[in-house]
Amino acid sequence: MRVAVAAAALAGVAVASVTGGTGPVDAQDPFVPAELASYEPSGSPLFTDAENPSMSALGHVVSYEYSPNETISPLMRVRTEPSVAVPNPPNGRFHGLSDDGCVIGFRMPPIPISDRSLYPLVRFNRCSGNSTFLGYADRQILGSAAVDADGSVIAFPAADGIFVYTLNGDALATEALLPLPSQGWGAAELAISDNGATLAAIAGAGPNSFGGLDFSELYIVDVASGSFQGIASTANRVSMSGDATLVAYRNYELGTITVLDRSAGQNRPVLPASDAYLSNDGRHLAYRLFGGDNSYVYITTSGDRWATSTPAEFVSYTLPGVNSFVTASDPVVSEHGRWVGWISPYPFLYVDQPGEIGRFQQRQALVRERRPVLTVQSIDYGTVPGPTDRTSTVTNVGPSGWRVTAIESTGPFQVRSENCPAVLHPGQSCQVTVRFLAQTQGQSTGELRVRDNSYPGIPLLATGRLIGSFDPGTPPPRVTTTTISTVTTTTQPGTPQNVGLSITPSPIVFDSSVVGQAAPTRDATVTNVGDIAVTVQSVGIAGVATADFSIIDDGCTDEALAPGASCPLEIRFTPTAGGSRSAAVSASGTSGTFAAAPLRGAGRYEVELEVSPEVAGGGQVVSVTGTGYPASTSVQVSLAGSPPQSASTDAGGRFVVQWLVLDGTPQGVVQADDVATVDYDAEPADLRIVPSPMRPQGNLATLDRLARNHVSR
Known part of the structure; x- marks a missing residue:
């Protein structure tokens, strides 16, 4: 039912x-084609407009304001979910979106009270479904709300000051009005740091009869103290990195976009443009340029805090069948530069009217993905006499950052170490050392896999091929670089002797267990399968889910094993996350002996x-x-x-x-x-x-x- x-x-x-x-x-x-990010709620009239776009840090939520018939409502489009309309049905405008894509702050229509109007200010949390009435502004709101990373601090630029609200969860905690540096001034634009402690504000004389400022300047505002630090005159179009160390703005007198590096105390002109938007990590700048009657959105990237930048990349365009006249505007870009959004007309509708031809324009929010591209160097181990380590270089050759969420190997190969950062930015490389376990004679293949699972619904996977052959009688390879180290068996001159260790069973499989709770332990046996005595020097666990497995009873370390002799290990599995979990237990001994066995288990949630x-x-x-x-x-x-x-x-x-x-x-x-x-x-x-x-x-x-x-x- x-x-x-x-x-x-x-x-x-x-x-x-x-x-x-x-x-x-x-x-x-x-290159992924642009898609419509805006939509019309059911029952809405034709010829609607989208304006004032905003984007979450990941780019999975796009918000904008929907304005049919002179009314405006803030809406959110969640790319991995159906569209979410907020509010329904009242109107509002001047909205801002949190980095996590959960919270918007916005101003509802004014309420006339005798000779003045009050402006209700509202916070909506789409992730909890709760709305919070913040308070009334008794002066005009001049620009969009600034919302910190999780929606716990919201600021509104207004005539005569900046309204700042802090929240504990969805409950209002404090409210304040920060006065501006001069009387008769208004604040028209705000950008906020991830922690809500710092604002970049555009303020100046006004508002005038058009609702704007007669002139505007850039200030850095400390929210706790309410102090204003003057940065630049003739400034507008401000945006800021999440750590508040980089601030982008437009010098409207010179027509150039400048980035302030607060850590170095330097203003760095980047390029001429009409407006721009700095990504949350401060590495990517989406901006608008005019070309004849048209305007376009471009993006550029910097890895040295805007001392230099990459050549401009053209990202905006019309969809198939749309009139060639283009007015792309209001660019936004997600953290690491993966998603770019803008406002563009789509489509032009020509309607015959008595005596004239009327043209109606529908403004839509568009987004385009700039997907990161990763190369993973393949490794050919050749033929080796025993376990061998070699290194693969992983490089981001794409236009945006790759969040390294997992590094895995398949087959008889084991990731031993890696130096990859949390985000591999365009042009950056890192190294992953992989061991060929060399347990079964003959050729073996596998893959080195690097994942980016950060974006909801679109996991990314880059792979490199692993291939090697195991032959115990092969002379050890000559090591010529620091990225190759080979574990070999040794013999005394004279009659060749077999040396080696084994671990049984292989693989070692555990019962599934609730996350955080231990499964029944498993016993393993290390055996000397060679012809000479071997002393076990160490045992350990390595691999992707190393923290999930532990040796709770080590009967092998420093144990001398005669040929055919064995020693016991007892291993515990306590999953730290749900799903399949894997690692390997290994033993190393004298004479270069080594053995390993896979560990497998699964975590579940009750x-x-x-x-x-x-x-x-x-x-x-x-x-x-x-x-x-x-x-x-x-x-x-x-x-x-x-x-x-x-x-x-x-x-x-x-x-x-x-x-x-x-x-x-x-x-x-x-x-x-x-x-x-x-x-x-x-x-x-x-x-x-x-x-x-x-x-x-x-x-x-x-x-x-x-x-x-x-x-x-």
């Missing part, structure tokens, strides 16, 4: 989301869903609480077959989502369920729907009415 329920918070903002995604994408072609109340009628809000999930992750939950709602778990793996049961919902028992993954799948929780005379309540229209009533009192 499909039940008419609407995802909602207590404040009544509608939310709908599902998980989308594909398997790993081969990172080969960095998750549980609870519905409260368990019996509800139309107009009531129902909470679904989940426990035992992975910490700090996104979970999709559905109620009664409704579109799944997205929630983020806290550090303890807990979340709460809410639904508003609509009046007229059919009676009966329905279920809340998570969208199962390989890592977790909770048993559904029951909700009984009963008749109720209550009507649906608690949307943002109610918030608007409550705001008016509050003011009238």
Whole structure:
């Protein structure tokens, strides 16, 4: 039974989301065509407009303002989920988006009170579904809100000052008005650091009759003290890196984009442009240039804090079939430069009208992916007499940063060490040392895999080939570089003797276990399979999930083993994450002996869903609480077959989502369920729907009415 329920918070903002995604994408072609990021809510009129775009740090959320018929509403498009409209139905503008893509701050329409107007300021958290009324501005808001990384600090530029709100979770904690350096001034633009401690502000004389400033200057603002540091005159179009050390702005007198390196105390002119936007990591600059009657969006990159920059890359264009006239504007770029967004007309619609030809233009938000491209050097070990280490060079040859989330090997190969940074920026390289275990005589193959799983729904995978042959009788190779080290067997002059160790069983497989809880231990045996005595010098564990496995009883280290003799090991598996977990246990001995055996296990989560109340009628809000999930992750939950709602778990793996049961919902028992993954799948929780005379309540229209009533009192 499909039940008419609407995802909602207590404040009544509608939310709908599902998980989308594909398997790993081969990172080969960095050019991905632009796609529409904006959309029209159902029932909206034609000829709508999108303006004031913003983008999350990852680029997975694009927000903009939707303005049909002279009204404006902030909307968010989540690329891996259905579109989310916020608010619904009241209007608002001057919105800003948090780096995590969860929170927007915006201004609702003014409320006239006698001879003046009050401007309600609102914060909406799409990830929790909650909205927070921040307060009233009794002066005009002149520009978009600045929202820090997680939405805990929101600032609004206004006539005569800057409104700053701090939050604890979704609850308002403090509010302040920071006065500007001079009376009669207004603040028109803001950029904010990730921690909310620093603002870059454009302020100057005004507002004038057009709502703008007569002139504007750039200031750095310390939020805690409210102090203003003057940086540049004739400045606008400000943006800032997340650590607040790089600030980009336009000198409108000279028409150039300049980057202030605060750590070096230097202003560095970059290029002439009409406006620009600096990525959160400070390495990528999207900007707008005019060419004749048209304007275009370009991007450039710097690895030395804008002392130099790469040649301009053209990124904006029209979609197929669109009129050739182009007005790309308002560029934005995600962290590491992977996603670029802009506003562009699409399409032109020509409509016959009496006596003339009318042209209607629809402005759309567009995004384009600049996918990183990684090369992973293949390794050919040749024929070796024993375990051998060699190094692969991994290089980012693409236009944007690659987040290194995992480095793995397949086959009889083991990652021994690597020096790759968390993000491999364009042109950067790192090294990965891989050991060929050389256990089975003959040729073996495998892959070295480097993953970027940071972007929801589009995992990236780059691979290099591993190939080697094991022949115990082969003379040891001559080592000519520091990237090759070979473990070989040795013999005394005279009759050749066999030497070697083995570990059994191989592989060593553990029962699956709840994350953080130990599985039953497994015993392993190290045996001298050679013709001469060997002393075991060390045993250890290495590999991708090294922290998940431990040797709790070592009966081998310093043990002298005669030919055919054995010693015991006891190994424990305690998964630190869900899914398949792997590593290897190894033993090294005298005479260059070495052996290894794969370790395999799987982690799982014991998750549980609870519905409260368990019996509800139309107009009531129902909470679904989940426990035992992975910490700090996104979970999709559905109620009664409704579109799944997205929630983020806290550090303890807990979340709460809410639904508003609509009046007229059919009676009966329905279920809340998570969208199962390989890592977790909770048993559904029951909700009984009963008749109720209550009507649906608690949307943002109610918030608007409550705001008016509050003011009238």
